[in-house]
Amino acid sequence: MTHPAVAEKLEFFEFEHLPAELRAVSEPCARLAHLMATSLPQSSQVTLGLQKLLEAKDCFVRAALPKREGEAG
Known part of the structure; x- marks a missing residue:
């Protein structure tokens, strides 16, 4: 059984709603995340x-966002 705190974190890893x-x-x-949550x-x-x-995933996703006009790269 997944601990409620682990289940809560896993919700933030959903990706189906994101652009490709x-x-x-x-x-x-x-x-x-799911591998670690189920195997440990x-x-x-x-x-x-x-x-x-x-936190790392959020950084990676932000790094992949298109640059806005005038934004340093």
Whole structure:
């Protein structure tokens, strides 16, 4: 059974709603998150690891966003 804190983190890894170019960045992180959540014993370290992976995923997705006019690259 998935701990509620782990399940809550996993919700933030959903990627189906994203455009294809962002989905391609987000999906591998989601797959890793689910692998770790299901293959490791439920613990605070798993929850913390998912939080850190979520932060990294958000950075990767932002890096893949199209640049706005006048924005430095």
